[in-house]
Amino acid sequence: MKKCGHFKDLILADYIDGELDKNSTRGLESHLLDCSDCRAFLKEVKDNAARPWKQTPRQPVPEELWGAIKQRIEHENETAGPFADFMDKLKGFIVFPRMVPVFASLMLMFFAGSIALNTIQVQQTQAKDQGEYLVSLLGPAASSVQAEDNDLGTPIEHYFL
Secondary structure (H helix, E strand, C coil): CHHHHHHHHHHHHHHCCCCCCHHHHHHHHHHHHHCHHHHHHHHHHHHHHHHHHHCCCCCCCCHHHHHHHHHHHHHHHHHCCHHHHHHHHHHHHHHCCCHHHHHHHHHHHHHHHHHHHHHHHHHHHHHHHHHHHHHHHHHHHHCCCCCCCCCCCCHHHHHHC
16 A cells, blocks of 8 residues: 555654654554554564664763754854855756756757758758859850850850860
């Protein structure tokens, strides 16, 4: 069941420690009445993870440890400015593993498109140049029909004759 994963997380995180709120505790215990898998999981957690620590006496946390933690947090807040926050977000976005293939695909499409567009433009320019060359060779004969006086006035006629 999908819900079992959620309830197993609750068992591991807060239920065993007795720190789960009343509504969540009621929902979990209701689920445990119906689900044998979660009951078995709870028993396994109690036997293997919780029971060995029940006999361990709780030790108070030294005051200097809390002071050092507080000081470190305050120092991190002082050094982190808006630019640092922006850079952290940017790093997280770029390094995000799912985005790497997307960026790589976009870059590949951009370069392939640039090469294809350049090739098409070169071909069009060459075709235009060849057409202009042929028109210049044919000269006036390309645009109008000449009279039958056998005038050899085009550049190509002069070249061959």
